[in-house]
Amino acid sequence: MPQQAQTLPRIGFIGAGRVAKGLARGMAQAGQQVVAAASRSPQSAAQLAAMVAGCRAHARAQEVVDASDLVFITVPDDVIAAVCASVAWREGMAAVHCSGATEVATLESAAAAGAQIGGFHPLQLFADPEVALAGLPGCTIAIEAEAPLLPRLEQLAQALRCRSIRLPPGCRARYHAAAHYAAGFVITLLGQAVELWQSFGVGREDTMRALLPLLRGTVASVERSGLVQSLAGTYSRGDIGTLEKHLADLERAGPEALHLYCELALRSIPLGLERGGYDEQRAEEMRALLLRARGS
Ligand SMILES: NC(=O)c1ccc[n+]([C@@H]2O[C@H](COP(=O)([O-])OP(=O)(O)OC[C@H]3O[C@@H](n4cnc5c(N)ncnc54)[C@H](OP(=O)(O)O)[C@@H]3O)[C@@H](O)[C@H]2O)c1
Numbered sequence: 166m167p168q169q170a171q172t173l174p175r176i177g178f179i180g181a182g183r184v185a186k187g188l189a190r191g192m193a194q195a196g197q198q199v200v201a202a203a204s205r206s207p208q209s210a211a212q213l214a215a216m217v218a219g220c221r222a223h224a225r226a227q228e229v230v231d232a233s234d235l236v237f238i239t240v241p242d243d244v245i246a247a248v249c250a251s252v253a254w255r256e257g258m259a260a261v262h263c264s265g266a267t268e269v270a271t272l273e274s275a276a277a278a279g280a281q282i283g284g285f286h287p288l289q290l291f292a293d294p295e296v297a298l299a300g301l302p303g304c305t306i307a308i309e310a311e312a313p314l315l316p317r318l319e320q321l322a323q324a325l326r327c328r329s330i331r332l333p334p335g336c337r338a339r340y341h342a343a344a345h346y347a348a349g350f351v352i353t354l355l356g357q358a359v360e361l362w363q364s365f366g367v368g369r370e371d372t373m374r375a376l377l378p379l380l381r382g383t384v385a386s387v388e389r390s391g392l393v394q395s396l397a398g399t400y401s402r403g404d405i406g407t408l409e410k411h412l413a414d415l416e417r418a419g420p421e422a423l424h425l426y427c428e429l430a431l432r433s434i435p436l437g438l439e440r441g442g443y444d445e446q447r448a449e450e451m452r453a454l455l456l457r458a459r460g461s
Pocket residue numbers: 179180181182183184185203204205206207209210238239240241242244248262263264265286287288289290291292
């Protein structure tokens with residue numbers, strides 16, 4: 166349910182980059198009042214303001230703070246603290262950053278002035294603003310704040326048709342590191358497959374064409390059946406003969422390829438066991454082979 170107009174906070178953005186443009190447009194489409202934007206360059210602020218009806222581009226960050234009740238500091242992580250400290254905050258307003266790994270305490274200068282502070286991290290890739298905007302509904306926003314800001318940010322996530330999770334203080338680096346396993350590290354793993362297939366003459370493009378449907382099928386299966394039931398392949402069945410063939414070949418491919426394979430395979434065994442594909446004795450035999458190949 167959209168909130169009543171008179172209860173809507175006036176939302177501002179400092180830093181008009183990819184996340185600000187995606188979120189500001191999403192919020193405006195969800196009936197929120199995005200009223201102000203400033204950035205390092207006037208062009209970026211003007212671009213954001215042109216995308217959102219009722220939003221005004223300002224030359225200075227302070228003008229955004231003065232015009233808003235809830236300010237998103239959407240600048241690169243390394244300058245969040247400095248940008249926050251460069252403006253004068255008011256009692257009762259809110260300062261929120263969108264960084265995954267940066268602790269909310271980075272906004273302490275705003276808190277010292279009586280503002281509420283929080284984190285609002287959308288688990289979504291904001292490379293192309295159009296793609297990010299279309300992908301917002303259904304994604305999760307990790308929120309860290311105390312009441313009364315916490316329920317307000319949760320309502321905002323809901324208005325964006327996103328799910329939300331609450332992050333306790335002090336966990337952001339680990340939370341953010343783990344998120345890489347569903348994003349950048351998937352690409353790293355595909356890169357590893359490309360390298361291995363290149364060694365027998367299949368190029369990057371053909372490898373990607375071959376592996377992307379496999380990846381899509383895996384994602385669809387995890388969505389439908391969950392983590393454990395979707396595990397397929399050698400480590401779902403406990404095929405020791407296949408495992409031995411993999412290890413013998415990867416030893417020839419080189420220590421780095423072998424090491425990565427062993428680490429991932431060792432992490433797959435508990436899931437295979439949970440799935441009931443083999444018993445503990447088989448798991449132990451597999452672990453022993455993998456640990457020996459890894460050299461520990
Ligand atoms: N990109 C993602 O996929 C993603 C996803 C979730 C969260 N985040 C987080 O969202 C935040 C913003 O990331 P982003 O990807 O949107 O970065 P971005 O596209 O590089 O945008 C950052 C914006 O901040 C502006 N800026 C830089 N220094 C500034 C300063 N001192 N004062 C005012 N504005 C300044 C830049 O200015 P100009 O354009 O004016 O030069 C730029 O528009 C980061 O905390 C990031 O960790 C990013």
